[in-house]
Amino acid sequence: MLSAANIAQILMSGLLMGLIYALIAAGLSLIFGLMDVVNFAHGEFLMTAMYATFGLVVLLSLDPLILSPIVAAIMFVVGAFCYRAIIVHAMRARTNVGMVQVFATFGLAITIRGLAQLVFTPDYRSIPKSWLGGQTFSVFGVYMPAPQLAGALASLLAFGALWLLMKRTDFGKALEATREDAGAVGLVGIDRNRVFAMGWGLGAALVGLAGAMLSIFYYIHPDVGGSFALIAYVTVALGGFGSVFGALAAGVIVGIVEAVSATVLQPSMKAIGIYAVYLLVVFLRPRGLFGHL
Amino acid sequence: MASAFESRRRNQLIIAAVVIVVMIALPLGIKDVYVQNILVLTVMYAALSQSWNILSGYCGQISLGHALYFGIGAYASTLLFVKFGVIPWFGMAIGGVFAAMIALIVGWPCFRLGGHYFTIATIVLAEIGLILFLNWDYAGAASGLQIPVSGDSWTTFTFLRSKLPYYYFALGLAAIVWLVTFFIEDSKWGYYWRAVRENTMAAQSLGVQVFRSKMAAAAVSAFFTAIGGSFYAQFVSYIDPDSVMVFQFSLLMALPAVIGGIGTLWGPALGAAILIPFTELTRSYMGGGGKGFDLIFYGAVIMIIALARPEGLLSLVTRTRHAPP
Amino acid sequence: MSALLETEALTVRFGGILANADVSIGVNEGEILGLIGPNGAGKSTLFNLVAGTYRPTSGRIRFEGRDITRLPPAMRCKLGIARTFQVVKSFETMSVLENVVVGALVRFTSTRTAREEAYRVLDVTGLTRRAEANARDLTPPEKRRLEVARALATQPKLLLLDEVLTGLTPAEAQKGVELVRKIRELGVTVVMVEHVMEVVMPLVDRAIVLDLGRVLVEGAPQAVVRDPKVIQAYLGDRFHA
Numbered sequence: 001m002l003s004a005a006n007i008a009q010i011l012m013s014g015l016l017m018g019l020i021y022a023l024i025a026a027g028l029s030l031i032f033g034l035m036d037v038v039n040f041a042h043g044e045f046l047m048t049a050m051y052a053t054f055g056l057v058v059l060l061s062l063d064p065l066i067l068s069p070i071v072a073a074i075m076f077v078v079g080a081f082c083y084r085a086i087i088v089h090a091m092r093a094r095t096n097v098g099m100v101q102v103f104a105t106f107g108l109a110i111t112i113r114g115l116a117q118l119v120f121t122p123d124y125r126s127i128p129k130s131w132l133g134g135q136t137f138s139v140f141g142v143y144m145p146a147p148q149l150a151g152a153l154a155s156l157l158a159f160g161a162l163w164l165l166m167k168r169t170d171f172g173k174a175l176e177a178t179r180e181d182a183g184a185v186g187l188v189g190i191d192r193n194r195v196f197a198m199g200w201g202l203g204a205a206l207v208g209l210a211g212a213m214l215s216i217f218y219y220i221h222p223d224v225g226g227s228f229a230l231i232a233y234v235t236v237a238l239g240g241f242g243s244v245f246g247a248l249a250a251g252v253i254v255g256i257v258e259a260v261s262a263t264v265l266q267p268s269m270k271a272i273g274i275y276a277v278y279l280l281v282v283f284l285r286p287r288g289l290f291g292h293l
Numbered sequence: 294m295a296s297a298f299e300s301r302r303r304n305q306l307i308i309a310a311v312v313i314v315v316m317i318a319l320p321l322g323i324k325d326v327y328v329q330n331i332l333v334l335t336v337m338y339a340a341l342s343q344s345w346n347i348l349s350g351y352c353g354q355i356s357l358g359h360a361l362y363f364g365i366g367a368y369a370s371t372l373l374f375v376k377f378g379v380i381p382w383f384g385m386a387i388g389g390v391f392a393a394m395i396a397l398i399v400g401w402p403c404f405r406l407g408g409h410y411f412t413i414a415t416i417v418l419a420e421i422g423l424i425l426f427l428n429w430d431y432a433g434a435a436s437g438l439q440i441p442v443s444g445d446s447w448t449t450f451t452f453l454r455s456k457l458p459y460y461y462f463a464l465g466l467a468a469i470v471w472l473v474t475f476f477i478e479d480s481k482w483g484y485y486w487r488a489v490r491e492n493t494m495a496a497q498s499l500g501v502q503v504f505r506s507k508m509a510a511a512a513v514s515a516f517f518t519a520i521g522g523s524f525y526a527q528f529v530s531y532i533d534p535d536s537v538m539v540f541q542f543s544l545l546m547a548l549p550a551v552i553g554g555i556g557t558l559w560g561p562a563l564g565a566a567i568l569i570p571f572t573e574l575t576r577s578y579m580g581g582g583g584k585g586f587d588l589i590f591y592g593a594v595i596m597i598i599a600l601a602r603p604e605g606l607l608s609l610v611t612r613t614r615h616a617p618p
Numbered sequence: 619m620s621a622l623l624e625t626e627a628l629t630v631r632f633g634g635i636l637a638n639a640d641v642s643i644g645v646n647e648g649e650i651l652g653l654i655g656p657n658g659a660g661k662s663t664l665f666n667l668v669a670g671t672y673r674p675t676s677g678r679i680r681f682e683g684r685d686i687t688r689l690p691p692a693m694r695c696k697l698g699i700a701r702t703f704q705v706v707k708s709f710e711t712m713s714v715l716e717n718v719v720v721g722a723l724v725r726f727t728s729t730r731t732a733r734e735e736a737y738r739v740l741d742v743t744g745l746t747r748r749a750e751a752n753a754r755d756l757t758p759p760e761k762r763r764l765e766v767a768r769a770l771a772t773q774p775k776l777l778l779l780d781e782v783l784t785g786l787t788p789a790e791a792q793k794g795v796e797l798v799r800k801i802r803e804l805g806v807t808v809v810m811v812e813h814v815m816e817v818v819m820p821l822v823d824r825a826i827v828l829d830l831g832r833v834l835v836e837g838a839p840q841a842v843v844r845d846p847k848v849i850q851a852y853l854g855d856r857f858h859a
Contacts, residue, residue, distance in 0.1 A: 111589050498695060
């Protein structure tokens with residue numbers, strides 16, 4: 001039987017990982033809410049950020065924690081570039097619209113994977129020495145690994161900053177306006193394409209931050225994006241496509257479900273818990289918890 | 294006017310007959326087992342992609358989880374053969390029917406979901422299938438199942454010495470799926486599926502029962518995909534979840550149709566003819582050294598097709614049927 | 619003339635908005651009925667309720683005496699209610715003929731007979747020479763015609779036309795009017811939602827005016843346009859007849 005200490009540990013592990021999942025999902029939700037496009041290359045953005053962190057650690061010998069804002073900035077540029085070079089064309093499709101968006105972003109995902117293999121080889125990489133790596137805090141007998149804790153805190157900070165951005169800045173308002181009615185914003189002088197590009201940049205930056213934090217304690221390899229991506233889709237659907245803060249709540253739920261599943265089922269089957277949650281939610285409540293359809 | 298349509302249809306059949314004759318004759322001069330292998334795979338993927346095309350191309354419900362049905366077919370016939378001695382010919386049919394039933398059960402809740410949600414649900418379901426099979430000891434779990442091959446036999450559909458019988462079976466399957474698609478194109482289902490793809494609301498207002506249509510498309514698609522899976526199991530004599538139920542397979546079933554022409558009669562075959570030999574050749578010449586060139590190339594091709602020519606490469610070969618006056 | 623369609627105290631609420639309130643109307647067999655009213659009056663909502671796209675919060679709809687309130691759109695089409703969409707929803711990658719065949723297939727199971735029927739409908743709607751063209755290559759007025767042709771192919775008893783004459787040139791609008799008359803001659807009852815008064819009023823047998831979700835006035839078109847309540851609804855309190 002599980003003791004109270006066990007349960008507390010499960011919940012804490014789930015919470016920490018869940019907040020990181022939320023951060024990964026936030027960018028996906030933002031992009032979808034903005035322009036109704038599901039980015040099937042989102043996992044590869046995460047992977048790119050992890051490699052970028054790795055590369056910078058090797059080049060500059062700085063700690064990943066310090067590098068994380070830089071990686072986020074790099075990913076911002078990557079995201080905006082991807083929009084301008086690829087996505088803007090996908091959105092112009094007049095026929096087979098669904099297929100075009102799915103496969104355009106899929107093609108991007110595969111290309112990025114190939115590039116990662118080319119530059120870094122398929123070998124598993126890890127960041128050997130970092131401030132947080134291997135350290136653990138313990139509160140009342142509940143263990144919180146430092147990297148996960150930092151990731152969770154970074155996630156909360158990012159969501160806080162995002163909230164401020166959306167509510168208090170002109171850019172945030174432009175983002176919100178474009179989300180409401182992309183067709184009309186041109187009339188008030190907002191360049192729709194610019195907003196979309198920035199939206200992609202912001203979405204990529206968020207997942208970039210997550211990637212930087214993950215690289216501290218996760219193996220890095222070209223396929224690492226895959227499983228995280230699926231968790232991200234599940235999280236976004238659960239929270240509601242388009243609701244960034246729904247992604248926060250959903251991420252926590254997903255993290256805890258995963259932690260519980262790993263204990264209740266065999267650890268190799270823990271993903272089923274999350275997938276079952278996804279299916280249940282979309283069948284019973286297609287809008288998700290907080291989404292607008 | 295009616296006869297113009299009928300002559301178009303007749304032409305399709307004539308082209309198909311010519312292609313079949315060529316395909317039947319093609320391997321007879323080829324002794325190289327490696328090349329024979331590529332031929333078998335090409336034709337198999339043509340069949341698989343055409344099956345996928347029925348649901349995702351004609352009916353517009355993009356599935357990225359078809360590996361589930363492929364795997365179900367492979368495991369159904371293999372389990373029946375290895376554990377109960379049921380010959381694969383029956384096992385295949387049973388697997389196909391079983392996969393169709395799963396498609397209906399899965400479709401019941403899934404088809405109420407809109408576009409992206411549906412696609413993601415298909416990925417999720419295939420992943421669940423993968424995890425379940427990896428942990429199912431009766432079916433060999435991660436180690437998979439081996440099909441005993443002692444010699445050449447049509448009864449047990451196993452052949453040691455030559456790949457040719459496999460090739461002809463796959464060709465037969467591809468031809469059957471092609472014929473099914475051909476008949477669909479001029480049938481009530483075919484019109485309804487395309488209407489559902491184009492505009493669900495308008496289709497409903499014209500009396501199309503959207504949900505039922507999607508279910509029918511899913512069942513037909515799953516049935517043939519599963520038979521392809523059974524075939525594959527016999528061809529390679531060994532299956533495990535990581536080879537028949539992984540996401541890569543789902544993608545590989547979709548790509549020929551996407552490249553050749555999604556929602557068209559010949560698109561999947563054309564796409565398979567281009568994609569599969571290329572895949573195999575790059576794998577051997579770039580030597581799986583994991584340089585990633587093949588991925589970069591694929592990714593770029595998929596992007597280019599999706600963005601520049603979503604109708605697929607087939608549109609380069611044929612004039613569009615409906616030229617404006 | 620018997621009532622082909624009746625609504626009984628139809629009310630529908632979207633969130634906090636009362637889009638239709640207590641609407642009870644009847645449509646007589648063989649008539650051309652105009653449904654008019656200022657913007658936001660609830661005409662499209664009523665339209666969609668009859669077509670089955672929306673479900674009412676309360677009230678009932680009867681077609682040929684039968685309660686269809688719970689029936690989905692596809693079943694209503696089978697019973698004989700067809701509609702066009704204000705924002706044209708053609709099947710873009712299919713040809714004009716194929717679009718119409720989809721409609722005809724609700725009555726004919728063989729694609730060959732459905733195609734023959736489709737050709738007949740194309741003839742009625744004047745689209746025969748565009749039969750092989752891709753729907754996406756049609757001009758906007760042609761697309762409107764296609765909407766009508768498709769709906770007509772389902773051999774409806776009741777045809778709901780959603781602003782089919784709006785935004786057409788006077789010449790095109792005249793052709794549209796002729797088409798509607800032809801449709802009525804074929805035995806189809808027509809309900810039209812319209813804005814373009816000058817064109818519609820000579821065409822319809824009867825008009826129902828909606829305002830703020832309720833039925834304001836109904837009667838002969840000439841009487842309705844002069845009704846002070848109607849004028850007030852359209853122009854506001856400042857104008858007096």
